[in-house]
Structures are given as C-alpha cells and as structure tokens.
Amino acid sequence: MFLTNLQTQEEMCVEKYRYYAGQAKDEDLKDLFTRIGKNEKKHYDALGQLMQGKIPSVSAQDTAADTYESVGKYAKGGRAADKKHDAFLCTDSITTEKYVASAYNNDLFHFASPELRSVLNSIQTEEQNHAELIYKYKTANEMC
Numbered sequence: 001m002f003l004t005n006l007q008t009q010e011e012m013c014v015e016k017y018r019y020y021a022g023q024a025k026d027e028d029l030k031d032l033f034t035r036i037g038k039n040e041k042k043h044y045d046a047l048g049q050l051m052q053g054k055i056p057s058v059s060a061q062d063t064a065a066d067t068y069e070s071v072g073k074y075a076k077g078g079r080a081a082d083k084k085h086d087a088f089l090c091t092d093s094i095t096t097e098k099y100v101a102s103a104y105n106n107d108l109f110h111f112a113s114p115e116l117r118s119v120l121n122s123i124q125t126e127e128q129n130h131a132e133l134i135y136k137y138k139t140a141n142e143m144c
C-alpha cells in the first residue's frame with residue numbers, strides 16, 4: 001500500500017513537471033523541469049518494479065546538483081512579470097519536493113528489506129536533489 005501511494009505521488013510529479021515545462025516562460029527553466037520530470041518517471045517505474053518484487057537500480061548521481069548551472073537570464077533585469085510567474089513555479093515545485101521527500105523518509109521505516117530501503121533512500125536523495133537544482137536556478141536568476 002505504501003508503494004502504491006508513493007507511485008501515485010510520482011505520477012503526480014511527472015504530470016506536474018510536464019505541465020510546468022509547458023508553462024515556464026524561460027527556456028532554461030523549461031529544460032530543467034523537463035529533466036526533473038524524466039527523473040520522476042524513473043521513480044514511477046522503479047516503484048512499479050518494487051511492487052513486482054524486483055529491485056531496480058537507482059543512482060542519485062543522475063540528479064546531482066553540483067554540476068548544474070543556470071544561464072540566469074532573469075538576473076540581467078527586465079521581464080518582471082515573466083520572472084514572477086516562473087519564480088512561483090519554482091517555489092511551488094520546491095514545496096512539492098519537500099513533501100515527497102518526507103513521504104519517502106516516513107515510509108522507509110515500514111520496510112524490512114534492506115535492498116528495498118536502499119532504493120527508497122536513493123529516490124529520497126534524488127527528491128532532495130530536485131529541490132536543490134530548482135533552488136540553484138532561483139539563485140542564478142536572483143529570485144530569492
């Protein structure tokens with residue numbers, strides 16, 4: 001049941017990032033949302049495998065934020081309305097990531113299998129990475 005709930009949450013994340021990639025005004029942010037959305041789809045698939053008793057390989061390396069850099073177009077000034085609009089999408093996404101990461105953290109304790117816990121742990125790290133990527137975008141674009 002926990003896995004089903006987590007998977008429903010991932011499905012929502014996939015939809016949300018697809019929608020936000022369409023809504024974002026800045027190309028750089030569209031790309032970031034698309035990138036994260038693809039990763040949410042991986043989470044969705046990984047949970048599906050877990051439900052079938054398989055152990056998928058999830059590496060949090062894919063989403064490591066240390067190599068990410070935004071062009072930071074909004075930092076150059078102008079386009080105030082677009083900037084405000086995109087800042088809202090970022091803040092909302094970070095809030096979702098915090099919520100999802102805490103759901104993984106809570107649900108982790110219900111599972112006895114160390115392999116399964118390790119997969120959920122990696123996914124949780126990736127959710128934190130998603131928030132960090134968006135936070136880096138916001139900082140580069142002086143949205144904070």
Ligand SMILES: [Fe+2]
Nearest residue numbers: 010013040043
């Ligand atoms: Fe996810």
Ligand SMILES: [Fe+2]
Nearest residue numbers: 097126127130
């Ligand atoms: Fe996420």
